[in-house]
Amino acid sequence: MAGCATPPSQNAPEDAVRIVSLNPCSDAILAEVAPDKLVAVSHYSHDSSASSMPVGEARRWPATGGSVEEILAADATMVVSSSFMPPATRNALGDLGIPVVTLGMSNSVDENLAQVRELAGAVGEPAAGEALVGRIEAALADAAPVPGSNAPATILWQPGGIVPGEGALVVDLMRRVGLRPADATRGLGQGDRLPLEAVLAEPPDLLLHAGPRGDEQSRTLHHPALRKLAMRRAEFAPQLYFCGGPSLIRAVQRLAAIRDGAA
Numbered sequence: 433m434a435g436c437a438t439p440p441s442q443n444a445p446e447d448a449v450r451i452v453s454l455n456p457c458s459d460a461i462l463a464e465v466a467p468d469k470l471v472a473v474s475h476y477s478h479d480s481s482a483s484s485m486p487v488g489e490a491r492r493w494p495a496t497g498g499s500v501e502e503i504l505a506a507d508a509t510m511v512v513s514s515s516f517m518p519p520a521t522r523n524a525l526g527d528l529g530i531p532v533v534t535l536g537m538s539n540s541v542d543e544n545l546a547q548v549r550e551l552a553g554a555v556g557e558p559a560a561g562e563a564l565v566g567r568i569e570a571a572l573a574d575a576a577p578v579p580g581s582n583a584p585a586t587i588l589w590q591p592g593g594i595v596p597g598e599g600a601l602v603v604d605l606m607r608r609v610g611l612r613p614a615d616a617t618r619g620l621g622q623g624d625r626l627p628l629e630a631v632l633a634e635p636p637d638l639l640l641h642a643g644p645r646g647d648e649q650s651r652t653l654h655h656p657a658l659r660k661l662a663m664r665r666a667e668f669a670p671q672l673y674f675c676g677g678p679s680l681i682r683a684v685q686r687l688a689a690i691r692d693g694a695a
Contacts (some may be wrong), residue, residue, distance in 0.1 A: 448556070451555060452508040454498040454517065457675035458535045458551065460485040462512065463492075464678050465552045472496040472506045484675035500524045509557065540604045544676030564678065571681040574689035575639035577610030584637035584691070585614040588668060589626065597621040602673040605680065609687045611638065628655055635661040640668040640690070660678035666690045 448470045453459045456476040463470060463485060475497050476482040477490035496502045500521055503511060504665060511525060511532045525532055533554045538544040545565050552561020577583070586606060588596055596602050603613060606669045614636035631639070641654065658665065668690070672683040 446644075448509060449556060450507055450509045452496060452503050452511050453511040454496065455535055456482060456484045457514075457677060457679075458512040459483075460492060460675060460679060461535075461551055461677040462555065463489065464564050465494075465557045465613075466555045469555060469557075471508065472502070473695070474498070474679075480671075482516045482674070483681045484671055484672075484677075486523065500528075503530065504528070504645055512551070512555075527662070528670070538601055538676055539599045540601060541608065541676070541680065542599060544680065545569070548677055567593050568678070568680050571684050572608055575684045581610060583610050583612040584664075586611040586638040586640060587614045587617055587626065587636045588640045588642055588673075589629065589631075590670065591624040594623055595620055595626045596673070597624050601676055602683070605673075605683055606687060609684060609691055611687060611691060628657070632657060635663045638664045638666065638690070640666055642668050642670050642673070646662055 448473045449466075451462060451466060452472045453462050453470060454474050456474050459470075459473040459477040463473070470493055471493055473490055473493045474660045475495040476649065477485060478487060478495040480487045483490055494506075496506065498513070498517070500523065503525065508530060511530055511534055513522075513534060515534050515536045517532065517534070522532055533551065535547060535551060538547050545568060548565055548568075549558070549561045552558055552564070588602060590596070595617050597617065598613075600622050606613070614634070616636065618635040620626065632647050639658065668686065672679060672686060
């Protein structure tokens with residue numbers, strides 16, 4: 433995570449820190465660690481199909497599309513964004529003296545916990561960041577598999593036949609709860625596609641569906657041929673793997689419940 437300018441001084445009055453978040457992942461973290469400093473969240477967090485936090489909670493704050501005009505209207509003193517912020521917007525905010533903290537993608541649980549700490553520190557709330565990290569670590573410990581237990585071969589299948597692949601945060605999370613990537617996904621990277629034929633030829637022990645029924649892009653995930661295979665199937669909401677931060681708690685609890693056959 434990096435900033436294009438220095439965050440406001442720690443000596444500034446508390447009410448002087450007004451944060452506009454333009455990223456659903458930072459929305460969820462800031463709602464936990466700096467709710468009183470957050471003045472707007474990304475429009476994604478008001479959309480149940482894109483939010484990584486409960487929409488009802490996200491609606492405590494107004495949504496923004498990320499334009500400079502909206503940021504100025506919110507009287508922001510800091511902006512938190514992804515690395516995909518348009519250069520023109522980033523330059524304009526720099527010219528206006530509004531610092532931008534960038535939250536990049538994390539590829540492992542450890543990287544994500546480091547991001548939580550870094551973001552919390554950047555907004556002047558390191559203790560709240562440590563508290564959130566503690567809650568995530570406790571959830572991970574509670575969801576850890578029994579030593580020596582079987583590790584089901586698992587495929588997480590997303591709309592369009594996409595799999596997360598090696599180096600994805602959710603794959604690290606799956607391993608931590610005792611779900612190992614199936615052989616059919618070996619060698620596939622993030623965003624690669626796994627065709628239906630590959631699943632039928634080498635079925636996993638567990639197939640996680642991460643797409644809504646009835647959606648054209650998700651049709652393959654629910655193909656009738658899959659019902660003939662001797663494997664378990666379960667739903668895993670895409671909102672649980674969009675981001676890390678507090679989403680990790682719900683994600684790991686869901687994965688552990690699926691592993692144990694309770695969901």
